[in-house]
Amino acid sequence: MLETVSSEVSDVNNNRLLAISDLAIEYKSTRGNLRAIDGANLIIEKNKLIAVVGESGCGKSTLALAIIGLLAIPPAKIQSGKIEYKSVNLVALNENERRKYRGTEIAMVFQEPLTSLNPVYKIGDQIAEAIVVREERSIPSKGSSEVMQKVYSTRAPAIPPRFRMPGRSLTKLFRSEILDALRIVRIADPEQVIEEYPFELSGGMVQRVMIAMALVQKPALLIADEPTTALDVTTQAQVLKLMKELMDEVDASILLVTHDLAVASQVADDIVVMYAGDIVEEANVYDFFSEPLHPYSKGLLSCVPSGSKNKALLKPIPGTVPDLSMMPSGCKYATRCPYVMNICRSRKPGPIEAKPNHRVACFLYGQ
Numbered sequence: 078m079l080e081t082v083s084s085e086v087s088d089v090n091n092n093r094l095l096a097i098s099d100l101a102i103e104y105k106s107t108r109g110n111l112r113a114i115d116g117a118n119l120i121i122e123k124n125k126l127i128a129v130v131g132e133s134g135c136g137k138s139t140l141a142l143a144i145i146g147l148l149a150i151p152p153a154k155i156q157s158g159k160i161e162y163k164s165v166n167l168v169a170l171n172e173n174e175r176r177k178y179r180g181t182e183i184a185m186v187f188q189e190p191l192t193s194l195n196p197v198y199k200i201g202d203q204i205a206e207a208i209v210v211r212e213e214r215s216i217p218s219k220g221s222s223e224v225m226q227k228v229y230s231t232r233a234p235a236i237p238p239r240f241r242m243p244g245r246s247l248t249k250l251f252r253s254e255i256l257d258a259l260r261i262v263r264i265a266d267p268e269q270v271i272e273e274y275p276f277e278l279s280g281g282m283v284q285r286v287m288i289a290m291a292l293v294q295k296p297a298l299l300i301a302d303e304p305t306t307a308l309d310v311t312t313q314a315q316v317l318k319l320m321k322e323l324m325d326e327v328d329a330s331i332l333l334v335t336h337d338l339a340v341a342s343q344v345a346d347d348i349v350v351m352y353a354g355d356i357v358e359e360a361n362v363y364d365f366f367s368e369p370l371h372p373y374s375k376g377l378l379s380c381v382p383s384g385s386k387n388k389a390l391l392k393p394i395p396g397t398v399p400d401l402s403m404m405p406s407g408c409k410y411a412t413r414c415p416y417v418m419n420i421c422r423s424r425k426p427g428p429i430e431a432k433p434n435h436r437v438a439c440f441l442y443g444q
């Protein structure tokens with residue numbers, strides 16, 4: 078009996094890729110420390126696509142940057158909590174140790190893709206470099222060292238690794254994989270695109286290139302922060318579906334940050350709703366869209382156009398996400414909530430399991 082229980086527990090842990098617990102993040106500003114993530118808890122299992130939704134300013138990008146360890150770029154600090162990736166607490170690692178995870182185990186497609194491509198290298202060379210990073214990571218595994226031998230032989234040995242530049246010969250070496258990656262993200266003329274520089278491409282094309290670069294690295298967790306906003310709606314869904322299929326093949330997970338609930342409904346396994354730095358609802362995609370529980374989620378859904386909905390009936394949520402320096406002390410949604418009660422103004426609701434596997438942080442469901 079005991080054995081069964083412990084094997085169940087280890088099954089659960091084996092399936093777990095990332096576990097965030099009690100995470101609090103603050104931005105330093107002239108107005109003092111501003112809390113952008115206020116005690117988040119989240120588990121990402123292997124081979125799942127989690128969509129994080131919420132209006133602009135709710136902390137989605139901050140959460141994403143914290144996971145990939147790039148919070149040092151904005152003036153932000155993790156105040157408390159853990160981000161455990163395959164049971165290693167990333168928050169406790171130093172920058173050198175963290176770097177080993179970035180781009181290889183955990184990759185990210187950014188909201189502003191142009192800033193993450195190097196303007197002076199051709200697209201093909203940049204994708205080649207991403208493939209090299211992957212091959213370097215997998216050196217101990219069988220067969221990969223042969224590839225690395227070829228990589229090393231194409232590079233001038235005198236150049237120390239940190240000064241290495243993407244090279245034409247690498248692009249030649251990995252040419253068919255690079256072309257395949259570009260075709261997968263539906264770039265119509267990959268032969269031409271590998272010879273182009275980032276500034277020669279449209280915003281949508283750059284986003285596709287970024288997705289291709291992330292995919293060739295075969296990370297176990299891909300974080301995609303509004304990765305398809307520059308694409309039209311149909312292409313958005315296509316690219317995301319492709320991304321999901323490819324990640325399925327390698328049993329990887331995706332954390333998709335999007336403000337677009339229609340896109341989330343088409344590709345996600347689970348939905349996580351963020352409001353003003355809090356995770357306010359979490360459920361699988363069917364439960365969420367058939368019965369959203371949090372008043373904020375209901376508000377978000379009433380703004381989504383759908384085939385059956387008359388455009389005149391779409392109701393934007395009145396008001397805006399509160400500024401970090403003026404957060405209400407109780408439930409942060411209280412100022413906009415049509416169901417607000419007295420208790421909501423004085424106490425902050427914690428997440429409760431209102432239905433099986435459906436968590437919500439709202440006093441309407443008891444506490």
Ligand SMILES: Nc1ncnc2c1ncn2[C@@H]1O[C@H](COP(=O)(O)OP(=O)(O)O)[C@@H](O)[C@H]1O
Pocket residue numbers: 104105106111113131132133134135136137138139140151152400401
């Ligand atoms: N560099 C920064 N300095 C101060 N506040 C910031 C900074 N970046 C983001 N914020 C604030 O943190 C909150 C969450 O922002 P963000 O994570 O970008 O939200 P989202 O991605 O959901 O739009 C917002 O209130 C935003 O104003």
Ligand SMILES: [Mg+2]
Pocket residue numbers: 137138139188302
């Ligand atoms: Mg954002």
